[in-house]
Amino acid sequence: MMAEQKWEDFYCDEVLTGKTQVEKVLETEHSLAFYHTRPYYEVHIIVIPKKHILSFLAVTIEETDIMVDVLQVIRQVAAKLENEHGACTISTNIGSYQSNKHMHWHVHYGARIRDEQGRLLNDQQAK
Amino acid sequence: MMAEQKWEDFYCDEVLTGKTQVEKVLETEHSLAFYHTRPYYEVHIIVIPKKHILSFLAVTIEETDIMVDVLQVIRQVAAKLENEHGACTISTNIGSYQSNKHMHWHVHYGARIRDEQGRLLNDQQAK
Numbered sequence: 001m002m003a004e005q006k007w008e009d010f011y012c013d014e015v016l017t018g019k020t021q022v023e024k025v026l027e028t029e030h031s032l033a034f035y036h037t038r039p040y041y042e043v044h045i046i047v048i049p050k051k052h053i054l055s056f057l058a059v060t061i062e063e064t065d066i067m068v069d070v071l072q073v074i075r076q077v078a079a080k081l082e083n084e085h086g087a088c089t090i091s092t093n094i095g096s097y098q099s100n101k102h103m104h105w106h107v108h109y110g111a112r113i114r115d116e117q118g119r120l121l122n123d124q125q126a127k
Numbered sequence: 128m129m130a131e132q133k134w135e136d137f138y139c140d141e142v143l144t145g146k147t148q149v150e151k152v153l154e155t156e157h158s159l160a161f162y163h164t165r166p167y168y169e170v171h172i173i174v175i176p177k178k179h180i181l182s183f184l185a186v187t188i189e190e191t192d193i194m195v196d197v198l199q200v201i202r203q204v205a206a207k208l209e210n211e212h213g214a215c216t217i218s219t220n221i222g223s224y225q226s227n228k229h230m231h232w233h234v235h236y237g238a239r240i241r242d243e244q245g246r247l248l249n250d251q252q253a254k
Contacts, residue, residue, distance in 0.1 A: 056217065057206055071198075078221050079184055087222035090183065094205050095214035 011048050011102040025077055030069040033077050033107075038118060042110025043081060043088075047074050053103045056092050070105070077107045085109040138175050138229040153203055157196040160204045160234075165245060169237025170208060170215075174201050180230045183219050197232070204234045212236040 014020035015034065022034035025045050036044040049066050053059055059067045074090055081088035088109045093099075114120055141147035142161070149161035152172050163171040176193050180186055186194045201217055208215035215236045220226075241247055 057202055057209065075184055082184065082222040085222075087220070087224040089218055089220050089224055091216055091218035093214070093216050095209040095212075097214040097216055 008100075009052065009102045010100050011104065012052050015048070016050060025080070026073055028069055028073055030066045031073040033073050036106075038114070039108075040106075040114045041108035041112055043085065044106065044108045045077050045081070047077060047105040047107060049103060054101055055094055055098055055103050057094055058103070070103075074105050074107060081107060081109045135227075136179065136229045137227050138231065139179050142175070143177060152207070153200055155196055155200060157193045158200040160200050163233075165241070166235075167233075167241045168235035168239055170212065171233065171235045172204050172208070174204060174232040174234060176230060181228055182221055182225055182230050184221060185230070197230075201232050201234060208234060208236045 010020075015022055016032070020037060022037060025033040025035065027033070030051065031047060031049055033045055033047045036046050047070060049063075049070050051063070051066055053063060053066070078088050078090055088107055090105060090107050092103065092105045112121065137147075142149055143159070147164060149164060152160040152162065154160070157178065158174060158176055160172055160174045163173050174197060176190075176197050178190070178193055180190060180193070205215050205217055215234055217232060217234050219230065219232045239248065
């Protein structure tokens with residue numbers, strides 16, 4: 001397997017341009033929710049603002065409407081997972097924990113299927 | 128060690144009443160941030176609304192001001208951890224993943240120190 005290419009901003013460069021096709025879950029004027037292209041959990045959905053915003057800590061007063069829209073999309077996606085699976089976790093990373101420098105929220109359910117390096121865990125490789 | 132007592136709402140019953148003393152990080156009119164009494168990570172802060180709200184999915188339009196305040200406190204706590212440690216994760220659980228039925232957000236940095244059952248991991252027990 002080739003080494004995984006790293007983007008500074010995979011969402012602006014690949015997802016929002018359409019260069020990398022994603023399976024959309026929900027789309028609004030300001031936000032996009034889609035299945036993670038390399039999921040870390042059995043069900044793993046990413047929610048991003050279409051505008052480039054570095055992180056949750058970087059959102060400005062002028063971007064409040066965008067943030068509200070992102071949060072509403074997160075709620076809808078989380079409600080979908082709760083309805084289908086009974087549970088989910090919502091999370092976002094800050095600073096050195098944030099690999100991709102475009103604010104993104106994870107909404108996920110089920111067991112972890114990749115390690116920190118992005119390798120599929122053993123029981124998944126065997127499937 | 129005695130079995131850990133479980134509360135339906137530890138925050139209303141114990142923390143907000145003051146029955147269980149917590150180390151506060153930040154307090155506003157609507158929100159409280161404090162160090163987790165049984166941390167799952169090396170640095171583990173909890174942010175809650177003072178009003179009883181079941182979960183992030185249960186927030187009503189009338190509770191928008193409270194939610195905005197909670198999110199601002201989360202941002203301040205996350206900025207503090209980024210400043211001190213360079214990173215953090217912000218998360219909340221929904222449905223069966225949410226053990227305590229009062230909305231709470233985790234802001235944490237560092238290695239995991241407890242398992243899912245709340246037991247300290249081996250290298251921590253040895254310390």
